[in-house]
Amino acid sequence: MIEHYLSLSILLFCLGVLGVISRRNVFVVFMSIELMLNAANLGFVTVARLHQSMDGHVLALMVMAVAAAEAALALAVVILLHKHKGNLDTNIFSLLKG
Amino acid sequence: MEGNLSTLGYIPLLPLAGALVLGLMHLATCRGRRISERIYALVGCIGPILSFLLAVNVFFALQALPAQSRFLSHQAFTWFSVGELTVSMGFLADPLSVLMLLFVTFVGSLIHVYSIGYMAGDPAFGKFFSYLNLFLGSMLILVLGDGPLVMFVGWEGVGLCSYLLISYYSEDRGNVVAGNKAFIVNRIGDFGFVLGMAFLFWGIGAEGFDYLSLKANAHLLAPTLGITVCLLLFIGATGKSAQIPLYVWLPDAMAGPTPVSALIHAATMVTAGVYMVARFSFLYAQAEVAGLVVAWIGIMTALLGAIFGMFQNDIKKILAYSTVSQLGYMFAGVGVAAYSAGIFHVFTHAFFKALLFLGAGSVILALHHRQDIWQMGGLKNKLPITYWTMLVGALALAGCPPFAGFFSKDEILYSALAGGHTGIWAIGVLVAGMTAYYSFRLIFVVFHGQPRDREAYDHAHESPKVMTLPLIVLAVGALFAGFLNLPAIFGGHLQVSHWLAPSLTEVHPHGSIATEVLAIGGSVLAFVIGISIAYRRFATGGEQPVFTGFRKFAHHKFYVDELYDTVLVRPYRFLGQAVERVVEPFVTDGPVRAVAWLYRMAGLAFKVIQVGYVRVYAIYMVIGLSVMSLVLSQSLNF
Numbered sequence: 001m002i003e004h005y006l007s008l009s010i011l012l013f014c015l016g017v018l019g020v021i022s023r024r025n026v027f028v029v030f031m032s033i034e035l036m037l038n039a040a041n042l043g044f045v046t047v048a049r050l051h052q053s054m055d056g057h058v059l060a061l062m063v064m065a066v067a068a069a070e071a072a073l074a075l076a077v078v079i080l081l082h083k084h085k086g087n088l089d090t091n092i093f094s095l096l097k098g
Numbered sequence: 099m100e101g102n103l104s105t106l107g108y109i110p111l112l113p114l115a116g117a118l119v120l121g122l123m124h125l126a127t128c129r130g131r132r133i134s135e136r137i138y139a140l141v142g143c144i145g146p147i148l149s150f151l152l153a154v155n156v157f158f159a160l161q162a163l164p165a166q167s168r169f170l171s172h173q174a175f176t177w178f179s180v181g182e183l184t185v186s187m188g189f190l191a192d193p194l195s196v197l198m199l200l201f202v203t204f205v206g207s208l209i210h211v212y213s214i215g216y217m218a219g220d221p222a223f224g225k226f227f228s229y230l231n232l233f234l235g236s237m238l239i240l241v242l243g244d245g246p247l248v249m250f251v252g253w254e255g256v257g258l259c260s261y262l263l264i265s266y267y268s269e270d271r272g273n274v275v276a277g278n279k280a281f282i283v284n285r286i287g288d289f290g291f292v293l294g295m296a297f298l299f300w301g302i303g304a305e306g307f308d309y310l311s312l313k314a315n316a317h318l319l320a321p322t323l324g325i326t327v328c329l330l331l332f333i334g335a336t337g338k339s340a341q342i343p344l345y346v347w348l349p350d351a352m353a354g355p356t357p358v359s360a361l362i363h364a365a366t367m368v369t370a371g372v373y374m375v376a377r378f379s380f381l382y383a384q385a386e387v388a389g390l391v392v393a394w395i396g397i398m399t400a401l402l403g404a405i406f407g408m409f410q411n412d413i414k415k416i417l418a419y420s421t422v423s424q425l426g427y428m429f430a431g432v433g434v435a436a437y438s439a440g441i442f443h444v445f446t447h448a449f450f451k452a453l454l455f456l457g458a459g460s461v462i463l464a465l466h467h468r469q470d471i472w473q474m475g476g477l478k479n480k481l482p483i484t485y486w487t488m489l490v491g492a493l494a495l496a497g498c499p500p501f502a503g504f505f506s507k508d509e510i511l512y513s514a515l516a517g518g519h520t521g522i523w524a525i526g527v528l529v530a531g532m533t534a535y536y537s538f539r540l541i542f543v544v545f546h547g548q549p550r551d552r553e554a555y556d557h558a559h560e561s562p563k564v565m566t567l568p569l570i571v572l573a574v575g576a577l578f579a580g581f582l583n584l585p586a587i588f589g590g591h592l593q594v595s596h597w598l599a600p601s602l603t604e605v606h607p608h609g610s611i612a613t614e615v616l617a618i619g620g621s622v623l624a625f626v627i628g629i630s631i632a633y634r635r636f637a638t639g640g641e642q643p644v645f646t647g648f649r650k651f652a653h654h655k656f657y658v659d660e661l662y663d664t665v666l667v668r669p670y671r672f673l674g675q676a677v678e679r680v681v682e683p684f685v686t687d688g689p690v691r692a693v694a695w696l697y698r699m700a701g702l703a704f705k706v707i708q709v710g711y712v713r714v715y716a717i718y719m720v721i722g723l724s725v726m727s728l729v730l731s732q733s734l735n736f
Contacts, residue, residue: 020716
């Protein structure tokens with residue numbers, strides 16, 4: 001049974017990675033990152049259940065708190081990006097090009 | 099037997115503090131409102147004068163002690179401590195350093211007072227006094243230092259100050275060149291001094307590196323090492339005290355303001371070399387060969403200086419070469435182990451040479467900065483005080499009995515003769531005659547005869563009191579200083595020599611009365627001959643001579659400057675250019691540039707992967723993390 005939970009977690013995580021890599025809209029990239037965080041949470045909770053320990057639950061709650069803070073920050077950044085260029089295509093923002 | 103005296107530290111500190119205060123005052127006001135010259139003058143003179151009073155105090159403190167224990171010292175603070183060597187900023191007052199101290203502060207103070215008049219109206223009045231104070235303070239550190247290292251601090255300090263003051267009128271390129279020359283030539287000498295110190299430390303420095311410990315351990319020094327140390331230290335002295343072959347900077351040092359020349363030639367700087375040799379008399383007494391070298395170089399310098407002095411036309415150049423010549427006498431004295439005679443000549447020379455320079459400054463100022471003696475003449479009536487005081491100075495310099503120079507010079511010549519150095523004595527007598535000739539050539543041409551430049555003559559007027567007063571005081575010194583060391587034949591007791599005895603390692607020569615009479619007779623005869631030739635040629639005027647043959651050769655100082663320029667300076671400069679063009683770009687800069695190029699190329703190569711798209715960076719991250727996880731799982735054997 002545990003294996004299924006873990007497989008789902010890995011699947012969700014890979015979907016998130018794929019989303020970050022393949023999508024060009026900043027919002028979708030952001031949502032993919034959230035997906036990866038939740039996949040990790042699922043993993044934590046699963047393993048906590050497996051080991052009958054509270055550590056995983058604590059970590060999952062921590063990740064949620066961090067994700068909330070991160071969401072607030074990231075959305076502000078997204079708004080600024082939109083103000084700056086009027087567009088949310090990640091390919092426009094390539095200032096780091098060497 | 100050593101006492102402690104904390105006032106010693108204040109003697110160099112006062113002029114140094116004065117220099118700092120004056121310097122700050124000058125810096126604070128050089129752009130905006132200016133401080134009155136009176137305030138600068140007051141601050142500038144108070145340090146040296148207080149130092150002089152303290153020096154007198156120290157003198158009496160020493161005199162109260164029994165003769166063999168006249169050593170007072172003061173350790174101000176620990177300077178540095180490396181391994182087994184601990185050097186403290188210590189000061190030592192013994193008969194030798196106190197004698198130096200007295201005349202350095204006395205003559206130095208008078209020169210400060212004189213400068214108030216001479217430099218009046220100078221735009222950087224405060225800067226000048228600041229340098230002057232610094233100069234005096236450095237000299238006092240040199241004299242009072244209780245070991246070679248502290249002496250070296252002062253030694254370098256006076257070198258620096260001479261550079262600053264010689265090129266004081268720095269708008270003129272020639273003055274800056276003269277300052278550079280003085281500094282560089284001195285550095286060459288300092289190199290010898292540093293090496294000498296290093297050898298000395300290597301030899302006997304482990305037990306303590308101050309004069310008293312060194313003196314106690316001097317007998318442990320191997321003879322060859324002793325001679326090496328003495329010769330190396332003497333190289334330092336040839337730089338500082340302008341002896342062959344490093345004398346060339348001193349005549350050029352005339353570029354500075356005249357009070358500076360007086361300070362360099364009389365009270366500070368050039369006397370340092372003689373003082374140093376006398377200070378290390380315990381070493382030189384062991385190394386007779388080194389002493390002979392010192393004596394012969396000294397007397398040859400005396401001869402050379404006198405020859406050059408006879409054929410100069412610039413009033414200050416004549417005096418400059420006379421200083422070179424007189425310094426030669428001093429080294430001849432300390433070289434033949436008559437240390438007290440050498441130091442006594444330093445002492446009397448300080449009075450009459452300061453007097454002559456300050457008098458020359460008065461003449462130069464009266465004639466609006468004319469220095470060529472062939473534009474002067476007949477100034478006797480216009481500048482009476484300057485004339486009479488300079489006459490006293492010239493008589494003292496020429497060695498006319500009973501002026502100061504006679505006794506001190508005679509003491510050196512007598513010591514040379516009694517010590518069996520007949521050659522040195524003979525040259526010394528010849529130089530005495532030449533000295534009489536050139537000093538009276540100067541007096542006659544400048545003050546007697548008819549005015550050669552009517553317009554300058556008409557505008558000439560005597561200097562203000564603040565300048566003539568120091569002249570009068572120095573003239574009194576030049577008249578009577580000789581009596582302090584009256585030899586037995588004139589009913590004296592050689593008081594200065596006996597006073598100096600505890601500091602020096604010397605054996606007084608016991609010549610017969612005949613030797614003494616011969617020495618005195620020789621000097622007096624030379625003086626009379628020299629002065630009569632000068633009288634016959636110049637007393638009633640005379641025109642500027644056209645130098646031909648040997649005279650032209652001597653007028654151009656045997657072309658020594660040109661020789662040094664060709665043999666040393668130019669090849670050195672050529673070498674420098676070669677290094678700049680070949681060695682620097684290819685040998686030293688080459689590898690550095692190659693490394694820089696390598697980084698540049700690596701940067702260009704790695705630039706390709708920096709595409710700037712967030713997605714791509716995410717891919718890099720995923721790849722990286724995957725590889726890391728893989729490696730981690732491998733190593734942990736999952």
